[in-house]
Amino acid sequence: xxxxxxxxxxxxVPENIxxxxxxxxYMDTSDAWIRxxxxxxxxxxxxxxxxxxxxxxxxxxxxxxERAGISPExxxxxxxxxxxPDYNFPGSGVLLQRLLPFREIAALDIRxxxxxxxxxxxxxxxxxxxxMYRNVLVVGSEVQSNIFEKSTRGRDFAVLFxxxxxxxxxxxxxxxxxRILSTHLHxxxxxxxxxxxxxxxxxxxxxxxxxxxxxxxxxPVMRGSAVFKHALQRFPEAIMESLETNNxxxxxxDLLIPHQANLRISKGVQEKxxxxxxxxxxxxxxxxxxxxxxxxxxxxxxxxxxxxxxxQLICLAAFGSxxxxxxxxxxx
Ligand code: UT7
Numbered sequence: 619x620x621x622x623x624x625x626x627x628x629x630x631v632p633e634n635i636x637x638x639x640x641x642x643x644y645m646d647t648s649d650a651w652i653r654x655x656x657x658x659x660x661x662x663x664x665x666x667x668x669x670x671x672x673x674x675x676x677x678x679x680x681x682x683x684e685r686a687g688i689s690p691e692x693x694x695x696x697x698x699x700x701x702x703p704d705y706n707f708p709g710s711g712v713l714l715q716r717l718l719p720f721r722e723i724a725a726l727d728i729r730x731x732x733x734x735x736x737x738x739x740x741x742x743x744x745x746x747x748x749x750m751y752r753n754v755l756v757v758g759s760e761v762q763s764n765i766f767e768k769s770t771r772g773r774d775f776a777v778l779f780x781x782x783x784x785x786x787x788x789x790x791x792x793x794x795x796x797r798i799l800s801t802h803l804h805x806x807x808x809x810x811x812x813x814x815x816x817x818x819x820x821x822x823x824x825x826x827x828x829x830x831x832x833x834x835x836x837x838p839v840m841r842g843s844a845v846f847k848h849a850l851q852r853f854p855e856a857i858m859e860s861l862e863t864n865n866x867x868x869x870x871x872d873l874l875i876p877h878q879a880n881l882r883i884s885k886g887v888q889e890k891x892x893x894x895x896x897x898x899x900x901x902x903x904x905x906x907x908x909x910x911x912x913x914x915x916x917x918x919x920x921x922x923x924x925x926x927x928x929x930q931l932i933c934l935a936a937f938g939s940x941x942x943x944x945x946x947x948x949x950x
Contacts, residue, residue, distance in 0.1 A: 621797035622746035622754075624948065626686025626787035629918040630677035631780075631905060632662040632669050636763075641777060644768040652777045657881020661780030661906030663763035670704045672713035674783035675759035678914070679718065682755070685921075686787035690718040693787075694751035696725040697741050699734025699758045699910035701815075701939070702765060703727065714757065731813075732877050732938020733803070734758055734910035735784070736946050739934070740801035742788040752790045758910030759783035765815065767837055775838055778880070780906030784914025796928065799947040802859050806941045809848065812841045813939040849879060849937040853887040856935045856945035864947055870931050871897060875920070877936035878902035878912040887935075899925075909938070926950055 637660045638649035652658055664674070675698060683690060698711035705713075711725030730737045735758040742754035760782065766775035791797055815838040818825040830836055853876060861867060868891055876884050881902050888898045901916050908915060913934050920926050930950040937943040 619792065619794065620747050620749055621791050621794060622743045622788050623791040623793070623797045624786045624917070625789045626682040626684070626688070627785070627914065627918040627921045628678045628681025628685060629782065629784040629911070629915040630674050630681070631782040631915070632664045632674070634663050634665055635660050636663045638777070641768070645773045645776060646770040647773050647777055655882070656778055657900070657902055658778065658906045659903045662782055664761045664781045669761070669781070671700050671702055671759045671761050671783070672704050672710050672717060674761070674781070675710065675714050675757040675785065676717040678759065678783040678785035678918075679714065679755055679757055682785040682787050682918070686789065688753060688787065690720045693720055693723060693753050693755050695723055695742070695745060695754045696720070697728060697738040697754060697756045698725065699728045699730070699738045699756070700760055701729065701731045701734070701909055702760045702762055710759065730940060730942045732879060732909050732912070733936040733940070733942040733944040735913045736801065736934055736936050736944035737803055739786070739788065739798065739946050740803055740944070743798045743801055746788060746790050754788045755785060756788055756914070757783065757785040758912075758914050760909045760911050762909065765838060771834060772837055774840055774842060778907050780908050782905055782908040782911045782915055784911045784918055786914055786917065796949050799864050799949055800860055801944065801946045802856060802863070803944045804852070804856070804942065809844070809941040812844045812941070814839060846880065846883060848941055849883045850886050850890070852937045852941070852943040853883070853935050854890050856937070856943050857887075857891065857933055860933055860945040860947040866931060868893065871933055872930040873920075873932045874898045875913055875916050875932065875934050876900075877938065878905070878916065879907050879938065
């Protein structure tokens, strides 16, 4: 029997730190509002010419590969999660493929936004368990700071989202104990329009039109309170599903790493499940919401802080645009 295991973790965030006070200069907001409503204190914004989604993914991947002790030539597949690809097409997986000395391997982009990393991990797990691949690289990378507008009109997004990348190497193991135990993936497309970036899209005859920017049609839209409400329901469901499937209870859980959308959501989930502070990891204070990158950045930070110990039971959980939600349970 083949199983899969995370063997290397890395992350990269742009150097450019943007505080809440910096945002106050561009829009009607305040450090106090942002901290109180989201827990965010600062985030990173990329600099054109220095970073792209693909190059940030490559930097995080190089670190993850080195820590896994394998070379790019040994990777069998790239799974790249992003909502902010360098190009509309081709995807970011192939752009990463050419940045490091990979072979001519499979490169797959996935488009499930905040749950992209867990969906990617699940894909890696399936390909490894069937015996098709030994080594899969799963990457989450986002440049979101140029999607929203740094203005009062764009503040719904501007205060919450940031840029960054994380990557993990998933490898075949025959150890039935220490591995990815299960993944659970869900969607409910009837809420697609509650958190979306519609234009430029293919639904209209003209993808672009002269007054588009003036009308703000190029900006993402979010029904924040609806997202918040659904998140508070779906996070606990996904976490409990992963535990119950494996015959565990909340008491067995060593660490929950929730997707970092809002500290109030993480705290709400923690409270609902009765988890202690040391059982839940949050870093949104420093990076904001980096969408597909939040969970691999958090995992890599925990590894660097020597907080991932053998035998720990770790749950990853995410909710976001789609709506999609997902969980993964890992025995480290
Ligand atoms: O990965 C998934 C992605 N997204 C999420 O998970 C987001 C989920 N939703 C949320 O995190 C929250 O709904 C938000 C942080 C987006 C908003 O928090 P809220 O507590 O739901 O605030 P609100 O939208 O109800 O706005 C409260 C007030 C309003 O003013 P009035 O009507 O009370 O006078 C807003 O106009 O705050 C005002 N406001 C702001 N003020 C300063 C809204 N956005 C801002 C802002 N800065 N950025």
